[in-house]
Amino acid sequence: MSSSNRFKFDFLASKPKAIQRSVSNHLVYTIGKDPFTATDHDWMMAFCHVVRDRLIERWMETQRSYYRNDAKRxxxxxxxxxxxxxxxxxLLNMDIHDACSSALHRLGIELERLRNLEHDAALGNGGLGRLAACFLDSMATLDLPGIGYGIRFEYGMFRQRIENGQQVEHPENWLAHGNPWEFPRPEVAYKVRFGGRVLEYQGPNGRRQFDWIEGDLVLAQAYDTPIPGYKNDTVNNLRLWSAKAHQAFDLSCFNMGEYSSAVEEKTLSENISKVLYPDDSSSQNRELRLKQQYFFVCASLKDILRRFFSDHNDIHELPxxxxxxxxxxxxxIAIPELMRVLIDKYHLEWQLAWEITTKIFSYTNHTLLPEALESWPVELLGRLLPRHLQLIYEINRRFLLMVANLHPGDTERQRRLSVIDEQDGRRVRMAHLAIIGSHKVNGVSALHSGLLKSSTFHDFDEFYPNKIINITNGITPRRWLYQANRPLSALICEAIGDAWVRDLNQLEALIPLADDSSFQERFAAAKLVNKQRLAELVKFHLGQQIDPHTLFDVQVKRIHEYKRQLLNLMRVIAHYNRLLDAPDAEVVPRTYIFGGKAAPGYFMAKLIIRLINDVADVIDNDQAVNKRLKVLFIPNYDVTTAADIIPAAELSQQISTAGMEASGTGNMKLALNGSLTMGTLDGANVEIRDxxxxxxxxxxxxTTDQVKQRCQQGYHPRYHFESEPLLRRVVEMIGNGFFSPEEPERYKPLVESLLDRDHFMVMADFQAYLECSDRADAIYRQPEIWNQMAILNTAQMGYFSSDRTIQEYAQQIWQIAPIQR
Incomplete structure (x- = not known):
């Protein structure tokens, strides 16, 4: 179809009458219902198929154009x-939102009602997954040929509920009613092997050759999800893999009455794509995690090579x-997997295979915490992936020879750089493998990348000068302002036009308006609308009242000790004590909002959640303070919940211990939506300040240097406990059962951690945190100054667009260019 005919089709298909007709047709012919028996969910599914129809042609044309242009992807x-x-x-990316809203209205249906029926895709946990989603959006918006590969988790991570103040994990069955956005590809299924043994033999040229044989086979079936760019007709692909049994049903077992055995292989195979990050407190679950990683890597590489060989013949052209x-x-694990394919299947010599591999791969590091740098026991890896362990040993042997040649006799350096950690029960260091096997390694904020080079991977930076670079994270303005905050985005469009949606730097045009009292009032009014909407949602879903005229003080992110939700909660308790001591004191009425999930096996994080809810319960029941102080934990924090909370936030808590947060993206989303940041000089906070x-x-x-210095000189948290009365009182209240009278020692582990170890410097930063909070209160009492600061935050966040981030990846790492159709 020519571009002019396609435009005509798109234009006509996007008229309200055509959409209305399509919805009615899909309700009958796709869903199998008539308007009299259709439920809201039926209408939602029918409407999603209407929208999907308008994606498909653009999606197919996008893929054809990549082949026509022989594009590097x-x-x-x-x-x-x-x-x-x-x-x-x-709807927004295809610019058919208003037409669809009008069409549905004619059918007696409101778009907002249908929107709220859609499940979040439960394909992640926190910042890592939200970042990946932003990157896919930006790739499509920038016309870059990109494909995402992951796992189609049937239950995601878990659905968090708060029962008796505690996190309780329930299955997140997001696929129970179907997913209208995915396209099953049963014809695209690849065999994935686990276990077995390696057969060594002499090839026809006299070289040693290897075959990985026997073991267990699982099938990886593809499911495709279209990812539309913003108003450009580009639709990229997210391909997710679902685990299927190689032999789903054993009829002979069934006929003998062994019904469970008949489907045993199906159950064991499909467990691989059941749950994201199974609790790793058991050896079986740790094994399952490794299986998950190899499962999607193996299938993805097979798919990438199939796509390459569809119009290329020479494996040397792969990079x-x-x-x-x-x-x-x-x-x-993709690095040894590609080496295995190149050497064992295509019979390339080692050096050539290694050159191809390292030119193809690049690696993004997301953590500085040593305990978060993934490693696998040699025994486990050898049992599940015996050929890969052989290849890892050979990769390491050759690498250490180069290290020894450059630093003869420096065995300590070799130990630090080795892929195999010999001191911790012989484990494979996956970050070391990723660095050695990639041509570029990037951190995700200026501070983080600097610390990678000076500390965490200092030896690698010396060995590979210029391999480690920085590319600061970003967020998509389409999702996190244009879509999530319609009151504010409408105001911005009215003031400066809508070019900012594709070029976030255009928000700088708001800077002169920061001093305009009329614009300040309208900006504050948009914030109040969002606060009122959040208050209504909280009342509807949680049955709790929050006052939209209080300061909304927000910390929403994964619950982890280094992110220091405990420090924030201790500030809450200190504010509570102030009100107890001076009931008539003038204070800024405040609503503290927490949200986030703790990993199922993370005891301390789950204990912090319980303490938040216990503190909230005590304050709620104290009539002397509960009109001026409210604490709320919003359960099951996900993308949709974030889009409800972030536009309403006024003060954003980004308080991780300096030097421990790689970047953060919640800090960017909140600042973009006009929330002022209260934080440490950690991660991207440094660049936000700049x-x-x-x-x-x-x-x-x-600061990061001060944290490091205290650790080196010997940090004594009890000194702060003994010398700071406000801090002492807070810690004693937590420890003596003030918030848990029915179980006075409930929080003893938290108090012992604070007093004896305090790895995350909570005690050291407490007093400075209180003083900073008081500074924020003083400014909040002056609305014209607060609103000016909020507008300037929104106006100067253009650098943090994921479009900028992806352009840097494309130019500095991937060497790919936009494809114009």
Missing amino acids: VYYLSMEFLIGRSLTNS ERVAIQLNDTHPA QVGAENIFIFGL
Whole structure:
């Protein structure tokens, strides 16, 4: 179809009457219902298929154009893709939102009602998955040939409920009613092997050759999800793999009455794609995690090579047409997997196979925490992936020879750089493997990348000068302002036009308006609308009242000790004590909002959640303070919940221990939506301060160098406990059962951790945190100054667009260019 005919088709198909007719047709012919018996969910599914129809032609034309242009493509391998809901995102990106709303209204249906029925895609946990989703959006918006690869988790991570103040994990069955956005591809299924043995033999040229044989086979079946760009007709692909049994049903067992045995292989195989990050407190679950990683990597590489060989014959050209980005270490096993394929299947010599491999792969590091740098026991890896362990040993042997040649006699350096950690029960260090096997390694904020080079991977930076670079994370303005915050985005469009949606730097045009009292009032009014909407949602879903005229003080992110939700909660208790001591004191009425999931096996994180809810319960029942102080934990924090909370937030808590947060993206989303940041100089907070100005952000606490210095000199948290009365009182209240009178020692582990170890410097930063909070209160009492600062935050966040981030990846790492049709 010619471009002019396609435009005509798209234009006509996007008229309200045509959409109305399509919805009615899909309700009958796809869903099998008539308007009299159709439920809201039936209408939602029918409407999603209408929108999907308008995606498909653009999607197919996009893929054809990549083949026509023989485009080099980037393949983004990630365990997580938190794409959230697709309906509204697709409507806005295709510019048919208003037409669809009008069409549905004629049918007596409101778009908002249908939108709320869609499940979030439960394909991630936190920032890693949300970042990957933003990157897919930007690739499509920038016309870049990119494909995401991951796992189609049937239950995602878990659905978090708070029962008796505690996190309880329930299955997140997001696929129970079907997923209208995915296309099953039963014809695209690849065999994935586990276990077995390696057969060594002499090839026809006299060289040693290897075959990995026997073991267990699992099938990886593809499911495709279209990812539309913003108003450009580009639709890229997210391909997810679902585990299927190689032999789903044993009829002979069934006929003998052994019904469970008949489907045993099906059950064991499909467990691989059941749950994201199974609790790793058991050896079986740790094994399952490794299986998950190899499962999607193996299938993805087979798919990438199939796509390459569909119009190329020479394996040597692979780096000219393929770039693979490893999003964290989860897919790092792809490096020995590609080596296995090149050497064992295509019989390339080692050096040539290694050159091809390292030109193709690049690796994004997301953590500085040593305990978060993934490693696998040699025994486990050898049992599940015996050929890969052989290849890892050989990769390491050759690498250490180069190290020894450059640093003769320096065995300590070799030990530090080795892929095999010999001191911790012989484990394979996946980050080391990823660095050695990639041509570029990037951190995700200026501070993080600097610390990678100076600390975590200092030896690698010396050995591979210029391999480690920085590419600061970003967020998509389409999802996180244009879609999530319609009151504010409408105001911005009215003031400066809508070019900012594709070029976030255009928001700088708001800077002169920061001093305009009329614009300040309208900006504040948009914030109040969002606060009122959140208050209504909280009342509807949680049955709790929050006052939209209080300061909304927000910390929403994964629950982890280094993110220091405990420090924030201790500030809450200190504010509570102030009100107890001076009931008539003038204070800024405040609603503290927490949200986030703790890993199922993370005892301390789950204990912090329980303490948040216990503190909330005590304050709620104290009539002397509960009109001026409210604590709320919003359960099951996900993309949709984030889109409800972030536009309403006024103060954003980004308080991780300096030097421990790689970047953060929640800090960017909140600042973009006009929330002022209170934080440490950690992760991307440093760059946010540089962009918005030190006068428009609240910074406190120890710096990275000061944290390091205290650790080296010997840190004594009890000193702060003994010398700071406010801190002592807070810690004693937690420890003596004030918030848990029915179980006074409930929080003893938290108090012991604070007093005896305090790895995350909570005690050291407490006093500075309180003082910073008081500074924020003083400014909040002056609305004209607060609103000016909020506008300047929004106006100066252009640097943090994921479009900029992806352009840097494309130019500095992938060497790919936009494809114009």
